[in-house]
Amino acid sequence: MQAMPSNSISAGDLKHRVAFDKRAQVHDGFGNKQAAFQEEFSCRAAFSHRGGSEAVMAARLEGRHVLGVYVRSSENTRHIGSDWRMRDVRTGVVYAIDVVDAVTDRQWVYLTVESGSPA
Incomplete structure (x- = not known):
């Protein structure tokens, strides 16, 4: 599934607390x-599901899930770096932040995050 264009995101799409x-x-x-x-x-x-993959880490098959994430642009969200991590508050799943696009537009910050990889 491809990332949603930023102009199609609305407040009703912000269904996850992170x-x-x-x-x-x-x-x-x-x-x-x-x-x-x-x-x-x-x-x-x-969240925009981007698919998943499997990686062999320490002789174990490990599943990875890639998400595209849109958050409202703010003073806080514009300072997110790839050395940070994101947590889904409801499920407790931890995601490593791979890519931060703080200039998606003036309204949204787009992140690519991945579960199953070290943060």
Whole structure:
């Protein structure tokens, strides 16, 4: 399935609640720093299923699911980077962000995300 053109997205398509996490240095209380993901913000999103694939990782077959995601353009969403991750709040599925197109248009930011790959 191809990505929806941005001019066909409307508020009624924003059916999913997603959270965006950014890796941050966190002190563990023992003088060490660990890189852990922390939620930056959450918003509504429209999903466009782009298909799936399978990859062999560590001698195991692993399924991957690729989504095209539209979120409203805002100060927060324009700062999403490929080193962030996206979580579906309802299902808990974590997606690695592959591509960020912050200049889709003035109204929407388009992301390509993939489940089953490390964030």
